[in-house]
Amino acid sequence: MHAMTQPSPEILSELPLFGGVPELGLKRFTETASFRVLKEGELLYEEGDPSRELFVIKSGELQALKIRPEYTRKLAMLKAGDFFGEMSFVDMMPRSATVKATQDTEIWVWPYTLLREMYVTDMKCYTLLVMNIAREISRRLRRSDESKRSNSR
Numbered sequence: 001m002h003a004m005t006q007p008s009p010e011i012l013s014e015l016p017l018f019g020g021v022p023e024l025g026l027k028r029f030t031e032t033a034s035f036r037v038l039k040e041g042e043l044l045y046e047e048g049d050p051s052r053e054l055f056v057i058k059s060g061e062l063q064a065l066k067i068r069p070e071y072t073r074k075l076a077m078l079k080a081g082d083f084f085g086e087m088s089f090v091d092m093m094p095r096s097a098t099v100k101a102t103q104d105t106e107i108w109v110w111p112y113t114l115l116r117e118m119y120v121t122d123m124k125c126y127t128l129l130v131m132n133i134a135r136e137i138s139r140r141l142r143r144s145d146e147s148k149r150s151n152s153r
Contacts, residue, residue: 005035005106006030006031006033006035007029007033007058007108008030009026009030012026012029012030014081015056015083016132016136017056017083017129017133019128020128020132021125021128021129022124024125025118025122025128028114028118032110032111032114033108033109033110034109034110035058035107035108036106036109037106037107038101038104038106038107039101039104040102040103040104041101042101043098043099043100043101044099044100044101044107045095045098045099046067046095046098047066047067047098048094048095049094050094050095051085051088051089051094051095051112052111052112052113053085053110053112054083054084054085054086054109054110055084055107056082057078057081057082057083057105057106058080058106059105059106060079060080060102060104060107061077061078061079061101061102061103062077062078062099062100062102062105062107063075063076063077063078063099063100063102064076064078064084064097065098065100066097066098075097076140077102083133083136084099086137087137088112089112089115089133115129
């Protein structure tokens with residue numbers, strides 16, 4: 001694991017979440033990122049938890065899971081560069097899945113309050129971020145549809 005905990009604007013500009021975000025916006029996200037380390041097997045959050053943050057994986061790997069008494073279903077494997085936690089930002093609902101580290105993992109974290117602040121202070125940056133989130137949600141939905149189609153054949 002690396003000593004550097006804050007992302008640089010250059011690193012952020014390479015990530016899908018921040019695609020097209022201007023330098024000033026990238027600097028703001030660099031300055032406001034907090035950092036967490038999860039150990040293998042550790043839960044970041046559980047389905048139904050309140051949602052207040054958006055995450056990007058710096059290194060490591062996480063699983064998004066649906067856990068029920070009768071089964072556990074893996075929804076997604078998340079790796080370095082992936083962002084998650086955005087659904088709750090969009091729909092204002094509690095967390096829709098449980099997220100667990102499958103190996104030691106480092107993540108950057110931003111509070112939803114920062115995104116709302118961007119809406120007021122930097123509409124261009126906010127709009128680009130929301131469009132990037134919408135693109136990712138669309139990609140995930142398409143993958144899910146493809147998976148369902150191939151499984152029903």
